[in-house]
Amino acid sequence: LRDEGLVGRILRGDKAAGERLVSEHYPRVYRWLRHLTGSVDTAEELTQQTFIKAWQCLGGLRAEGSLSVWLHRIAYHQYTHWLRDRKVDCPLEETSAVSPDRTMSALDAILLERALAQLSEDHRQTFLLYHVQELSVPEVAGVLGVPDGTVKSRLFVARQRLRELLMDDGLKETDETRENVPSSCGAEGGFR
């Protein structure tokens, strides 16, 4: 409802509402595109194209969909177009350079992104949308254009694969650095 009101104000000519919409949704869209592309510059470019496209098509936005899902869908289309044109597939080095702080969670993030890079495109997109972007299963299905059952299946496979990768590779590295790095995230129990 808040998004609908925001869109209504934009369509009535409120420019401040437009800036507020972009400021609210920009970080999430950028974050997802950066995790997908692995490049800061590419993520910024695609995020800008996403919002320009959304701005042009805002008049045709229907009320039944969430604005966040709609933006993610546009971003996904931009990403697929970029992927088709560029065929760039090496996000690991740039990802490592993004997080300069060597905290415990940052290290886990690097390891997680390294493991994510080894997943298939479908499993990576689904995992990021559900766990990082915090969309629900129907919303993920709406963004990717697949059934709910496919989303659940992809999530299960992605978790299993990430667990295997982290068990094989990640634990060795963390064992070596755990004594030197302060923990900032006291997670308990298994990953759900």
Place this chain on the structure above:
Amino acid sequence: MGCNRLTQFSKTPKWAAAWHRQRCAECRVAARADQMLERGVTALRGEDAPAAGLASTLAALSEMPLPGVEAPSRAVRWAPRLAAAGAACAVVALMAGYVLNNGAPPLHVQPLQVQPPPDRIAKDEGRNGHPPSDHDAHSVKTKANPAPSVVNGPKPKPVVVASDAVKERKTLRHARSNNLRRHSAKVTPKRETAIAALPPDVDKSFGYREYTPDAKTVPSQPDGLGGGGFGVRPLPEQVGEKHVTVVASYGVDGNRQVKLALSRRYVIREQSVEVQPSPQHVYVIDRVSVTPREPQVASLPGRAKESQVW
């Protein structure tokens, strides 16, 4: 990953999972991996967007015009209504057409079915000996009609003659497709009788028949042989004696199809006949000799036999 509990996400109570991990080394490693995964996801969620990218995006959007509500065009709004109205009109037109034209006579007049006389000889029949084609078989025969004049009034309609031989040929053609054997039982004795009634090498006079130059065919000759026969269109250059070979008829005996070839000689002479109110030239077939020749036996596919029919 041999432990079954690794695939059971949050299905077991925490105390049971903890107790299981105390005894299962694989689950202990997996639990550490899960913790890493959760911490990594939390770190990814908290990643900030660069302010420069947000500023550049806002700057780009500020240069663009404000989005407006896209009103559908008039054609798009009226398209469903126009389609519905068109469909309704089409249905009404179809129903009206059906009601008005149901039971009405057809618009075109079916032409009178015309059948040629049986004893006609095609123009080229004397050269190749083939029977007349279907096209020739449906030609129109007109009897001698005087030229229209003021005295005689309007020209009378041509008289159409359907011979028994043509009917028989059609019946035979249908019978071949339907039941060849059954038809042969009815036809063959009749033909045998007709052949037996014709003594070979003996001239048989059929009298004479009169034709005008307009006549395309001549009536059937009473030789009982049915199809084939004379198809004379008497022209001045044809006056005289002529010898032709005619495939007179077809017969079916058992599983064999038989062609009977006959050699015919006929004489056409021109004479003047007094026809009131004015004399008119007619052509006369004077004498005709019929000589049976060797019948040609054509076996039906797959049922060949060597014996002759007649």
